[in-house]
Amino acid sequence: MKIPPDTETFKYFNANPEGNHTTDCVVRAICMALGESWEDISRALSEFAISNSMSPCDPKLYEKFLYSIGVAKRSQLRKENGKKYTAGEFAKLKWVESRTVIAHVGSHHLSCFKDGKLLDIWDGSNKCVGNYWIVSCASIPSSRTK
Numbered sequence: 001m002k003i004p005p006d007t008e009t010f011k012y013f014n015a016n017p018e019g020n021h022t023t024d025c026v027v028r029a030i031c032m033a034l035g036e037s038w039e040d041i042s043r044a045l046s047e048f049a050i051s052n053s054m055s056p057c058d059p060k061l062y063e064k065f066l067y068s069i070g071v072a073k074r075s076q077l078r079k080e081n082g083k084k085y086t087a088g089e090f091a092k093l094k095w096v097e098s099r100t101v102i103a104h105v106g107s108h109h110l111s112c113f114k115d116g117k118l119l120d121i122w123d124g125s126n127k128c129v130g131n132y133w134i135v136s137c138a139s140i141p142s143s144r145t146k
């Protein structure tokens with residue numbers, strides 16, 4: 001896979017320890033947002049999935065996981081005219097520029113926004129942003145990382 005160039009609102013970042021471009025967007029977005037390792041988030045999500053009898057990539061599971069660590073889901077933002085924000089527009093919002101946000105970008109994809117940039121392995125700046133989570137001081141409990 002060709003690495004996309006960084007732009008005003010996008011920065012290539014792959015938290016996968018092997019640099020794999022695979023279907024691990026949930027793990028990548030959460031570990032980027034929390035500053036935890038890909039391995040620790042993978043492990044924590046897997047253990048949480050097993051204890052809830054669900055798949056780690058099921059939206060209901062990762063939403064429940066985020067809620068369990070103190071990150072509540074927010075509904076999709078709309079512009080005054082009712083139109084959806086693209087990820088590029090979302091990244092430029094003043095309140096997003098100063099926070100860490102996990103968001104649905106496009107359909108069925110989770111990404112992380114930090115410092116006004118979409119951090120991911122592909123540039124989804126032109127895709128619509130759906131529901132999102134503002135990450136403040138959440139972290140996975142240390143018992144889950146061991």
